[in-house]
Amino acid sequence: MNDTALLQVNTYTGCSGTVNAQVSPRGTLELLSQEEVSRLNGVRDSAVYELFRRCALAVLNCEDATDDASEVFARYADFTIEIAHRARGIKLILRNAPACAFVDGEILNGVRDQLFAVLRDIVFMSGEPYAPTRAPVEGQTNSDSLAVRDTQPDSSGTVSNLVFNILRNAGLLRPRMPPRLIVCWGGHSISREEYLYCKAVGYQLGLRGLDICTGCGPGAMKGPMKGATIGHAKQRNREGRYIGITEPGIIAAESPNPIVNNLVILPDIEKRLEAFVRLGHGIIVFPGGVGTLEEILFLLGTLMDTDNANITMPLIFTAGVSSRSYFAEIDAFLVRTLGEQVRRFYRIIEDDPVAVAVAMREGMGAVSANRRATRDAFYYNWLLKIPAEMKRPFGVNHRSMATLQLRHALPAAELAINLRRAFSGIVAGNVKDSGVSMIRDHGPFELNGDPEILQEVDRLLRGFVAQGRMKLGGRAYNPCYRIAGTTG
Numbered sequence: 245m246n247d248t249a250l251l252q253v254n255t256y257t258g259c260s261g262t263v264n265a266q267v268s269p270r271g272t273l274e275l276l277s278q279e280e281v282s283r284l285n286g287v288r289d290s291a292v293y294e295l296f297r298r299c300a301l302a303v304l305n306c307e308d309a310t311d312d313a314s315e316v317f318a319r320y321a322d323f324t325i326e327i328a329h330r331a332r333g334i335k336l337i338l339r340n341a342p343a344c345a346f347v348d349g350e351i352l353n354g355v356r357d358q359l360f361a362v363l364r365d366i367v368f369m370s371g372e373p374y375a376p377t378r379a380p381v382e383g384q385t386n387s388d389s390l391a392v393r394d395t396q397p398d399s400s401g402t403v404s405n406l407v408f409n410i411l412r413n414a415g416l417l418r419p420r421m422p423p424r425l426i427v428c429w430g431g432h433s434i435s436r437e438e439y440l441y442c443k444a445v446g447y448q449l450g451l452r453g454l455d456i457c458t459g460c461g462p463g464a465m466k467g468p469m470k471g472a473t474i475g476h477a478k479q480r481n482r483e484g485r486y487i488g489i490t491e492p493g494i495i496a497a498e499s500p501n502p503i504v505n506n507l508v509i510l511p512d513i514e515k516r517l518e519a520f521v522r523l524g525h526g527i528i529v530f531p532g533g534v535g536t537l538e539e540i541l542f543l544l545g546t547l548m549d550t551d552n553a554n555i556t557m558p559l560i561f562t563a564g565v566s567s568r569s570y571f572a573e574i575d576a577f578l579v580r581t582l583g584e585q586v587r588r589f590y591r592i593i594e595d596d597p598v599a600v601a602v603a604m605r606e607g608m609g610a611v612s613a614n615r616r617a618t619r620d621a622f623y624y625n626w627l628l629k630i631p632a633e634m635k636r637p638f639g640v641n642h643r644s645m646a647t648l649q650l651r652h653a654l655p656a657a658e659l660a661i662n663l664r665r666a667f668s669g670i671v672a673g674n675v676k677d678s679g680v681s682m683i684r685d686h687g688p689f690e691l692n693g694d695p696e697i698l699q700e701v702d703r704l705l706r707g708f709v710a711q712g713r714m715k716l717g718g719r720a721y722n723p724c725y726r727i728a729g730t731t732g
Contacts, residue, residue: 253539261343262320266328267336268349269360269475281329292370298510299366300325301334302495303358306502307344312326313496316453327363336363352675354502361414361507368413369511403635407510408624414508416487416523417623423611426604427457427524429539430464431532431713432498441564441597442530444466448601450475450484454608457518457524459486460507461498464530469503487523491516497675512637513668516540522625525611526558526604529590530568533713534674534705538667540574542634544582545660547589551629556614558607559590562600577704581663581697582656620691638665640672640679642686645725650693650701659697666691666701673724676713683724692728702727 276284286293288607301323326337336359346356358570411417430442446456446468456472459464469486476484488504491512500507510516520527521543529540547557561571571592578586593600612622620627638644648662669689672679683689691698704726708714714721 262323262340263338263343263346263349265338265341265346265351266267267338267347267356268358269334270353276327276329276334276367276608278329280371281327281334281670283370284363284366284398285327290685292366295370296362296366297323297325299362299492299495300359302499302505302649303355303362304338304345305496305499306341306352307342308354312631313675314433314479314680316496317677336360352502353687354505358500358502358504358507359366362509364472365414365509368410369509371441376724389455397405400646402519403515404522404630405517406625407522410510410515411508411519411523411624415504416506416612419621419623421622423525423608423615423622424453424459425487425523425525426468427520427527428458428464428468428530429520429527429532429536430467430530431536432459432461432463432465433533433713434463434531435566435712437564437566438531439463439467441562441566441595443561444564444597445528445530445600446471447475448597449604450481451479452601452605453479453481454601454604455485455487457485457487457489457520459494460490460504461494462501464532464536465498466501466503467530468528469472473503487520489523493672493676493678496677513538514635518630518635519717521546521557521628521630523623526607527560528600528604529559529561531563531567531713533708534667535709537574537704538664538671540578541660541664542666544586544589545579545634545657545664546628548582548586548657549629549631552620554614555625556607556610557625558604558611560600560603561590562596563594563597568594573707577700578699582660583592586656631657633661634664638668640669640676640689641682642689645689646692648691648693650691650697652694663701670705670725672682679724681701688724688726690726690728698727 250552252625283292284296298317301316301320305320320340322340324339328335329335345351408417427447449456449468450472456469458468470725472484472486480607485506486503487502487506487508489508489510490498490500491510493513496508508519510519520539527543529536543559546552547555561574563570575587575592591603593603616621618627643668648666650659650662650666652659654662669679672688673683691701709721709723
């Protein structure tokens with residue numbers, strides 16, 4: 245192979261061509277009822293079929309470098325997936341599937357497993373136990389979300405039980421396993437230097453026997469997993485877990501990377517965030533964009549609730565030498581909006597993967613002691629109280645964004661809820677198919693509130709745009725938001 249060809253192989257990040265194939269499961273979900281097959285093939289419920297088709301396409305589109313969901317759906321508009329129901333089990337019949345999911349005509353085993361994880365979760369969440377409580381969420385389409393909206397407040401723990409049931413059905417809850425699952429949050433659009441730093445941290449975590457859970461996409465979601473695989477291999481750890489947690493509205497823009505060996509799809513972003521904090525034992529945040537801020541605010545708004553005063557949840561913000569100023573800016577934003585007390589809940593470690601991993605390993609001891617003292621489970625943090633408004637699905641549209649209360653008069657925990665919703669709306673406007681359509685048809689979302697808070701939000705968002713954190717590959721970004729009283 246000449247140097248030019250080698251360079252092309254090493255820099256290839258796209259998906260070219262399509263494949264027709266039949267795919268059988270590998271020991272999981274080999275049997276479906278006739279009713280389930282009918283539902284997922286679109287015979288009884290076309291909305292469920294379209295949701296299944298889109299999520300399956302996102303998994304198969306595993307090497308694509310775009311984060312434009314509408315572009316992916318348009319490019320593979322003729323992709324179809326059908327369940328063939330046979331006496332000895334099922335097969336998936338794929339037509340016009342992205343070729344990058346195949347090697348010499350055979351589907352990658354990791355992609356196969358993820359494809360059947362999609363089938364498992366859609367079958368489970370579209371089933372009768374949850375159908376009576378499902379209603380459309382304003383601003384979302386059927387292809388965006390399974391959107392389980394509760395008609396009553398969550399006093400009975402309905403949402404937490406639903407999240408538990410989905411995770412249990414996916415086989416992610418493992419009793420008698422000591423705390424060792426580290427959730428890693430960060431951006432999908434990051435620099436090469438930031439990616440290598442994430443990978444270095446993951447490597448150090450892997451050496452210390454810690455498992456990784458991310459949003460399962462590229463960038464800071466892939467780096468820690470890739471590093472941890474090397475650390476686990478050097479320690480001959482063959483039981484390493486690389487858990488990816490996603491939801492239908494984001495999966496096409498952040499296609500699961502094939503390292504993920506446990507994929508689970510939650511109905512919407514709020515339940516996805518709850519799954520992270522119920523399942524994980526510690527959280528590391530790397531540089532990212534608005535999605536990362538949404539995750540930070542969800543967790544901090546939860547930890548600031550006085551009912552969680554006795555909960556131990558190690559939280560570390562970390563960045564490499566190329567991004568030293570990033571968390572200083574995030575810290576300043578959090579203090580100026582939520583108050584000085586917010587600093588009690590996180591620690592910032594700069595450019596030191598070993599220190600991050602050591603702190604997390606020590607944190608696992610503290611989590612273990614806390615769970616034993618409070619008699620909480622290691623595998624699911626039942627005692628963490630997530631405010632009801634954090635759990636309630638936020639229907640993103642122009643009206644809901646414009647009427648968000650971003651005011652200092654609110655309690656800090658309530659302001660954190662509304663700030664999270666604001667950033668959630670911007671994520672939708674950036675990459676979710678329905679949000680992109682709203683912006684195209686009606687223009688940017690508008691944010692209103694106290695001038696001081698709006699100035700902080702504007703300063704942070706403009707910084708993200710300047711740093712290329714809104715779109716992959718440094719592509720031009722047209723803001724999907726505007727601050728009230730400004731011209732852009």
